[in-house]
Amino acid sequence: MSEAVSPLAPTDVPEMPAIAGVKLATAAAAIRYKGRTDVLLAVLDKGTTVAGVFTKSKCPSAPVEWCRAKLKAGKARALVVNSGNANAFTGKTGRQSTALTASIAAKAAGCSPNEIFLASTGVIGEPLDASKFDGVLGGLVGSTEPAEWIDAAKAIMTTDTFPKVATATVKLGKTAVTINGMAKGAGMIAPDMATMLSFIFTDAPISAPALQSLLKAGVEDTFNAVTIDGDTSTSDTLLAFATGAAAANGAPKISRASDPRLKAFTKALNGVLANLAEQVARDGEGARKLVEIIVEGAVSKASARRIAMSVANSPLVKTAIAGEDANWGRVVMAVGKAGEPADRDKLSIAFNGIQVAKRGARDPSYDEAEVSSAMKQPKIQIKVSLGLGKGRDRVLTCDLTKEYVAINGDYRS
């Protein structure tokens, strides 16, 4: 952590409005980091519904197991997040730790432990001393403020170099509702889950099953289409909370995801998810380039996704981009190794709109100087056209730099 801020950090940080029914507070519990906040408490009004998607790891963290179990009832009164220790692969101690944390938080918030949601991020395999939350959480409940969103996003950072927030306001029925989100990422980010940690809050009155459907559909082309290094965390968690407070202003209560009145809300939610997912890519460990892989002409969208991921996770493609080298031969390699239908003699590749390969060979108009100049941009788009069908997909990643190796070569020490 505490590297210089990523050169790819967004220059505009949005004003984050308050969300009725959500109060936030942060504290420094010295779980691992010193001189910074490392605990986030979100207290939620009665009636808040919750939805979540989690890592597909076969070795999930204790908090992920806790949330999965509690999600069934669909009710939330508080969220406790800590950074510095993932409480993953901590065995029985880890399960005791989540139970104790929930119990402390429930007492402070005046609710059942079953309405407490937990997330932890940081080192794997070290026992998390939940007693550190005792005292801290009780004091936090009194100090919660309606809108400390940036502070909240900072408290959940690990190797992130900037806090990640996004917001949208949209009409539900005739009433304005707000969606706020935050995320942390940086490394160990790969698809088939959310990012490491992301939390969405809205005052819209949406039932838990409907919120779950929206969230599951929303991650597919956002968080699940981002990869930093192909590694999958044991802790990846995306939770969405809907306080329903906007019902008091006339927002209709939504019980089904298929409700046509959700159209604008769904679009806005997906926009917030996409925004946060892109910020995660922009803050990939050691990243100097944001890389967008577009695959078109594949036999299906699923096939396009697998090819795009093969390109996005190729160390050789990623190091070439770090070196500002338009090494499209490595893109060919990554397409070839994906195992998906591809015909070399129909394959075309463009970097930032400049065609470099056309139907199986170097483009006749290839101009090394022109392409090299384009590779100096902070955002690189690689477009692969397979010429086989109508399948199309898009994935975001970043380059692989010496800084990535440095950050991960001595993270624990």
Add this chain to the structure above:
Amino acid sequence: MSEAVSPLAPTDVPEMPAIAGVKLATAAAAIRYKGRTDVLLAVLDKGTTVAGVFTKSKCPSAPVEWCRAKLKAGKARALVVNSGNANAFTGKTGRQSTALTASIAAKAAGCSPNEIFLASTGVIGEPLDASKFDGVLGGLVGSTEPAEWIDAAKAIMTTDTFPKVATATVKLGKTAVTINGMAKGAGMIAPDMATMLSFIFTDAPISAPALQSLLKAGVEDTFNAVTIDGDTSTSDTLLAFATGAAAANGAPKISRASDPRLKAFTKALNGVLANLAEQVARDGEGARKLVEIIVEGAVSKASARRIAMSVANSPLVKTAIAGEDANWGRVVMAVGKAGEPADRDKLSIAFNGIQVAKRGARDPSYDEAEVSSAMKQPKIQIKVSLGLGKGRDRVLTCDLTKEYVAINGDYRS
């Protein structure tokens, strides 16, 4: 190329005996590199049989397609290898180039182009000017010597830091036969194929179908169990040539792979393949540590292989090893993301024989100083015990260092 020699290079380079029926020569054709040899010609006596395994890339190089087509007849009279240009993704020009190279070689060697085998390694996507072989190959045929194995292995290097050769002598019937092999690797090495380029020569009289069976079985736990970066070349080629010259000394002619007289030969062949595969891992780009991943207690060997590969290809595991950090939490992560059956609470992990995690949590006897000291070794063994079944497998890889990024960030420029 031309980095300092890998610190993991073998200290003993074997004396390479001659193989009756094989003559080697090298030349500097200035295909890409200057001041070094970049063409290898092996001339083979009449009656030589051939077998091969190749990349599974959907975008194979022109020489790979050439060899696949010529392999059916099972006869070889010459092998031409060049480094510096892979002749991959070169379209029609690439196919013309292979045909021209074979024609030049066939003329020089006095055989049919269908008996010429070709392999190219180097940059992808640049046309290979086969006319550079004209003149060079003709001269080489006259200058071939029986035993220039190290020179041959040097001529096929790209980013390799040392030539890779191995040899074994074994009885076939009552006659001694010899197996010599060479390989080049360094990057873009992943399983489901041979390494980038490897060539095996023997004087044993073995039919092409029998040799093909032996080779296919032999790569499974050798070249296919090595990964440097998970990237798969378009050019990976492993060819085996059997001149049959030992028949003159009484070696029995073998027509079937199931022939019991092959037992010692098969073992020796597998030993040569394993030796070369390990050398490839030892010369992984930027490698400072040789890493052996052993997975045991999996539900099957195939499941153990997939978990071992997930660990071996994890950038976070590889960077931790580069940093001499026994970060077993990342091993848990990599096991979890493999998608194979795994039970966190039965999982145990050891680094160089020191148990760090036991049945789902940190080993109670864990001693950070002891493990840190072990991580300074040049060879690191990670043993993962799943406790589920009897499936076991082993994979070799290397660490991921800043040098890997440096080598690959400006390979073309």
